[in-house]
Amino acid sequence: MSSPRNWRGMPQRYRLEAAKCKKCGKVLFPPRLVCPECHGREFEPTHIGNTGKVETFTVIRVAPSGFTDQAPYAVAIVNVGDGVRILCQVADVEPEELAIGMPVKLEFRKVQSDGESGVISYGYKAVPVF
C-alpha cells in the first residue's frame, strides 16, 4: 500500500462518501465519472448508510501477503441500502456465528498494517448487531 494510494481512498474509507446520479438517482460507491445505469455525468455528494445485512460471506484461512498475521478472518458482502453493496471484513464475530441475512453496522477500524511501505491503513469493517 503506497502513501498516495492510501491517501486517495480516505474519503470513502473514512467517511463513506458516495455520489448520487442527478438523472436516475443511483447511488455510486465509490463515486464514478459516469453513471453505469443511465450514463449521466452529474452527481450530488452523499454518504452510504452505516448499517446493513450480510448477503454472503466467507472466512479467509489462507491469506495474501499483508494479511497473513490476521488469518483466519471473516469477509462479507453487505447490502447497506440504496442499492449499494460493499465488501469488507466482519470483525468481532466467530466464524460459526456468520449467516446470510445477519444485521451488521460499519465501524472505523485498522484494516492493514506494516505493508512494504510501512503505511497503516484504516477503513470500515462490519460488526454484528445483536
Add this chain to the structure above:
Amino acid sequence: MRDVAVIGIGMNKWGEVWEKSISDLIAESALLALDDAGLDKVDAMYIGCMSSGLFTDQEHLGSIGPDYAGICPTPGTRVESACASGGAAIRSGFLHVASGASDIVMVVGVEKMTDVDGAKATFALATAADQEYEVFHGVTFPGLYAMMANHHMNKYCTTRDQLAQVAVKNHKNGKLNPLAQFQMDVTLDQVKNAVMVSDPLTILDCSPITDGAAAVILCPADKAKSISKKRVVKVKGSGHASDTIQLAQRKDLSYLKSTEIAAKKALEMAGRKIGDINFAEVHDCFTIAEIMVVEALGAVEVGKGGPATMDGVTAVDGKFPVNASGGLKSKGHPVGATGVAQIVELVKQIRGTAEKGRQVKNANIGLAQNMGGSGASSVVHILEGE
C-alpha cells in the same frame, strides 16, 4: 471476415517446472505447435499472460515470444485479461486471421507461477480483483468464489457434496490426461475434509498453482488442407464480454452474466444453439465456478448446476460432457495458458486423438469458456470439425 481453422496445437506436461524459465515454456509449446502444423515460421504471434511481472519479474513477452520461438522479426503482442488472458489472445489471433491482415498466426498462453511463494502467488492472482474495494480488505480469489458458493448454496440449496463432485469428476478425467498436473482420483470425502482455504471451499475445491504453456496455430480455413493433412477444425464462433470488476456490484452474486453474453455471441456467430454443442471445456478455477458456468451457458437450468453434476450430466459419457481434459482443477491452472490449452483440448477431441477413457464420443462441435477474475471478463469459442 473469412473462416479460420486451427492447424497446429502444442502443449507439454504441466506442473511445478522449476528447471524451466517462462521463455523455455513459451518456446517449448510454440515448437510443438509448429511441428504439429508442419511449419517453421508464422506471420504474427499473440502471447496470453496474466502477470509475468509479478510472478517472474519479466515483462515484454511480445519480444520474448518470437525471440525464443526462433522467429524474429515476427511481431508479438501480449494480451492480458487476468485468467482469461489465453482466451482473449485466441480471440485476438482469430480476428487477426479473419480480418485478412495475416495468414498464419500463432497464439501462445503461458504462466510461470512457482518462482514465488504461496502468499506472493495469492497476491499476484488477487490483482485480477479490484485493488481498492476488494483486495484492500484482504479478500482472495478463493474468498470471492467462496462467497459466490455460499450465495448459490443459500439461494438454490446447492450442497457441499455437489461442489465436491465437480472435483471428483474432473480428477477422474485428468487422471487419464498425461499432460495434467495431478493425474489422480479424489473422493467426495477427501475433497470435503481437505484443508479449508476459504469456507466452504477446501484446497481440493481450488485449482492449483501451475507452471505451463500451450500454443495453437491459426490459418485461413481455405488454406488449411494445403498446409496440414490433419482433420480441419474451424473456429466457428468467438464471443467476449465484461462485467463489473467488483463482485459486490453485480445484480446477482452467483450468476455469471459475462459468460452468458459471451456464449450467446459465440453461438450466434457459429449459427448454433447450446443444444448443438457436443462437449465443453470450461473455467473450473473453483468447483463452484463450473456449476455457475454450465448454468450461464444455458446447458442446464439456473440453480440446477449442482444436481446436474451429481447426476452425471457433465461426465465424459453424459449429455453435456464438461472438462474431459481434467479441467483447471486436475490439469492445472497456469492462468494465462488456460484459455489456449482449452483450444488445444477441443482440437484433440475433435481430431479424435484424446486418450482412451476421456475421448468424448462424436466430439464434433466443442465449446471453450475462459474467465477472468470473479467473472469480470469471459471469452467463449466454438470449434467445429469439417
